[in-house]
Amino acid sequence: MSECPVCGGEITLADDVVTGELLECGDCGSELEVTSLDPVELEEAPEAEEDWGQ
Amino acid sequence: MGSITVGFLHSLVRREEKLLIGEFNQRRNVNLVLIDDRRLCFDLKHRPEVDVIVERSINHSRALHALRLYQGLGIPCVNSYDVSLTCGDKILTAAALQDHGVAQPDLRIAFTIESALKAIEELGYPVVLKPAVGSWGRLLSRVNDRDAAETILEHKAVLGSYHHSIFFIQKYIDKRGRDIRAFVVGNDCIAAIYRSSTHWITNTARGATASCCPVTPELGELCLSAAKAVGGGVLAIDLFESTDGFLVNEVNYTMEFRNSIDTTGIHIPGKVVDHVLSCTNG
Numbered sequence A: 001m002s003e004c005p006v007c008g009g010e011i012t013l014a015d016d017v018v019t020g021e022l023l024e025c026g027d028c029g030s031e032l033e034v035t036s037l038d039p040v041e042l043e044e045a046p047e048a049e050e051d052w053g054q
Numbered sequence B: 001m002g003s004i005t006v007g008f009l010h011s012l013v014r015r016e017e018k019l020l021i022g023e024f025n026q027r028r029n030v031n032l033v034l035i036d037d038r039r040l041c042f043d044l045k046h047r048p049e050v051d052v053i054v055e056r057s058i059n060h061s062r063a064l065h066a067l068r069l070y071q072g073l074g075i076p077c078v079n080s081y082d083v084s085l086t087c088g089d090k091i092l093t094a095a096a097l098q099d100h101g102v103a104q105p106d107l108r109i110a111f112t113i114e115s116a117l118k119a120i121e122e123l124g125y126p127v128v129l130k131p132a133v134g135s136w137g138r139l140l141s142r143v144n145d146r147d148a149a150e151t152i153l154e155h156k157a158v159l160g161s162y163h164h165s166i167f168f169i170q171k172y173i174d175k176r177g178r179d180i181r182a183f184v185v186g187n188d189c190i191a192a193i194y195r196s197s198t199h200w201i202t203n204t205a206r207g208a209t210a211s212c213c214p215v216t217p218e219l220g221e222l223c224l225s226a227a228k229a230v231g232g233g234v235l236a237i238d239l240f241e242s243t244d245g246f247l248v249n250e251v252n253y254t255m256e257f258r259n260s261i262d263t264t265g266i267h268i269p270g271k272v273v274d275h276v277l278s279c280t281n282g
Helices: B015-026 B060-072 B081-087 B090-099 B113-123 B146-159 B217-230 B268-277
Strands: A022-024 A031-037 A040-044 B004-010 B030-036 B052-056 B107-110 B127-130 B141-143 B167-171 B178-185 B188-196 B209-212 B234-242 B245-252
Touching: B004 B015, B004 B060, B004 B268, B015 B030, B015 B052, B015 B268, B052 B060, B052 B268, B060 B081, B081 B090, B081 B217, B081 B245, B090 B107, B090 B167, B090 B217, B090 B245, B107 B113, B113 B146, B113 B167, B127 B146, B141 B146, B178 B217, B178 B268, B188 B217, B188 B268, B217 B234, B217 B245, B234 B268
Parallel strands: B004 B030, B004 B052
Antiparallel strands: A022 A031, A031 A040, B107 B167, B127 B141, B127 B167, B178 B188, B178 B234, B188 B209, B234 B245
């Protein structure tokens, strides 16, 4: 169990979570990035940049 | 069969990357190496121990340069640097489609406000102004009259970086509430969806809804022609259904497909992984 860095809500990570993965906090809706797995660290996901896309 | 080491170039891991990672990890004889472009420090003389690179970076500029460097070391890349260069720039895409006789909306490219205004009036209102590099329907402008044209061109020239003064102007196509996204993997057009919206921008990133679109022989052949025009690989082709037939609007090279697996019933990650594994030098 991890904690949302924005609202403090509880976040459960999937077993196959990877570094860099985007998550959405179920409580506040913030988009988060998994920045570390050991220990688990979550940060607010970066804002979209001009050359982002597909 | 020997083991294949796949370098998976990424930054943020979105739903598509997660699906692809899961698919690679299910394959026997595949060793998946995750390469976060934010931690990459490239040595031009050092060849990483990978047999193929699959590019899934969210930043076009990082993807483009990394692909050039990996290819320079003799590593096959999906998609290739040339494909990424062409598809990452709408002007280069339009030129490639034109070179190969692929139908697309009428368009103009201009480099000054004055010549852009002239080009817009030549095409006739409405037109759509697009950044040459950009995605997800961001900063698209539908220009309905000369007042709007003058204002938008001035804003782009004054407030934007120099990229925004390279004006890509496309004739507005009345798409009657939907367009088509088709997926090409290698030599096959594997699936397509309609993207429907009450807004004139029909990107799913902007709220359009997806439904299954049959891949007719006509649609499939045009998509393969568009894919061939930009160099081929794993591509998402966006098309309009005009009164003159299908028109290719854009070709995307780091395609998003999260809304299209259940919609089409096609296991897109599996098709992509099959293609990537077929691209190794061995």
